[in-house]
Amino acid sequence: MKNFKLHSIIFFLSAFIFNSCTETYPLLTNTYEEALVVETTITNELKNQEIKLVKTAKFEDESYLPESGAEVYITDNSGHRYDFEDQSDRYVSTVAFQAAPGIQYQLHINTKDGRSFESSAETLTPINPMQSVTAEIETIDTERGVTIRARSFDPDNKSKFYRYEYEETYKVVTPKWVDTKAILNANGGVIFVPNSPDTKVCYGSKKSSTLLLTDTNGLSEDKINYLVRFISDQDYIITTRYSILVRQYVENLAAYNYYSTLKKMSGNENILSPKQPGIVLGNIRSIKNSGDKIIGYFDVASVSTERIYFNYADLFYGEVAPPYYTDCKEFCYAEIPFNPDPCTHVPPFVDDIALKKVTYFLTGSQFTFWVNSPCGDCTTIASNIKPAFWID
Structure with missing residues (x-):
């Protein structure tokens, strides 16, 4: 045990020293x-x-x-x-x-x-179901956002020790989706084909990856009002519709x-x-x-679960939605070389199309626009399969 801890200390000291150098050294396990x-x-x-x-x-x-x-x-x-x-x-x-x-x-x-x-x-452990999971607008350390709080109460004062997990799911709607897109043909040239509507709406999902713990030991009441999750009001995951499943475990x-x-x-x-x-x-x-x-x-451990949903427009009524996952500025090049601005003539991004970094699409007979790929195809950042539990 002591040797293991000593090795860990040596590893972290080595990492600090190597990070202060201009050349990168591979860190390997000696034992x-x-x-x-x-x-x-x-x-x-x-x-x-x-x-x-x-x-x-x-x-x-x-x-x-x-x-x-x-x-x-x-x-x-x-x-x-x-x-x-x-x-x-x-x-x-x-x-x-x-x-x-x-x-x-x-x-x-x-x-x-x-x-x-x-x-x-x-x-x-004692069975103590959550009373509620709520989403509210709060400001924490000068940052405004949505707090997800779990509340419970054990009148017998036996639960005392709690652990939480969550799974969040959010709807992603591509802001620049159109019905035509560019792909590469067998010869490496750019061709335009119908865009699938299955790339317009997707669903992202994340699980908690850190330990969320709280206790009421030493308090007069076994009452919980725990902050499970804080989401900035500028986080794109709440732009449209958001859902979170919270699990509360009672621990010994x-x-x-x-x-x-x-x-x-x-x-x-x-x-x-x-x-x-x-x-x-x-x-x-x-x-x-x-x-x-x-x-x-x-x-x-006994467990209690609850899922809630909310729309951004319901909580932040009349406010502008958060910015999208990435910059969705439209760039274009003129198919007719002498066509004047606002389009700037740039070469087709053939390599980027092959790597699916950007999406091309047509908006008329003269101009071809391109955007960062997630702006026109949500499957690049999420799944287009609607979860079985999802309620719109």
Whole structure:
């Protein structure tokens, strides 16, 4: 453990020194100890529960490797066993089940190379549904925007420790879409073809990637009014219509302390990354060899979810919508060389069309305009598949 921390310190000092130089040096891991990384929260939702199981990565690695071929299952003190099957980078339960109050659950992992791990026995935390999720205009540190707040109240004062996640989805409408676009033919020349209407409206989606924690321990009331998300009023994701799904987990003290420590160590990095700057001890251990390392926490927590929608025009009535994702200024060149301004004669951007950096389109018999590609084709930044849950 001390050697691992020392290596981390050396890495960060080296990064500081190298960043102060004019020449870039590749940073490589001098020593590397492989460990399993477990990410899972078993909840009281009736569903196929999931367990993410990967290997730690070296600092210079661009991706991580899943731990495939392991035997993964959960047992409870009522004699039930729930098996999980390998599905790429995660294991999914073969049957749907939900954590029930008063039952003890334990995670078991047997890897294909003979390592075995098990968690401590965990019980479901108190069930305390959120009362509401709201979107309101507020100014925070001089910045105006939309706050997404989760509110809940436990009259029994038993919940105390909370963790939040969110998934946001937003409608993207291309501001410069027209029914004609330019593509390259087989000879590398520019030709104009009908533009698909499927490139006009898209849906973007993002998930929270940092730990969102709060507690009421030491307060007279177990009442929550937590700021889950702040969105600037100049952020394009709220330009048209926006939706957010908020999940509230009630944690026990041990799990809350684990996540709090992990948050402090990870800083602004993605807390779900297996590239950790140190090892945070969780509630899972090796049962064969103490030298086999595992990182993570087997979490059994009650969950409450709520989804809300809002339109920009509803909150910011009469105000100009935020600027688009990128500059959508129209540039043009005259098909007739002597045609006067306002069009400036520029050569066709054949290479940029091939790389899908720009979109050409016709607006009459004389001029061909082009814009940055997302301005005329939203599929370059989002999906044109409407989510099943989406309500207009």
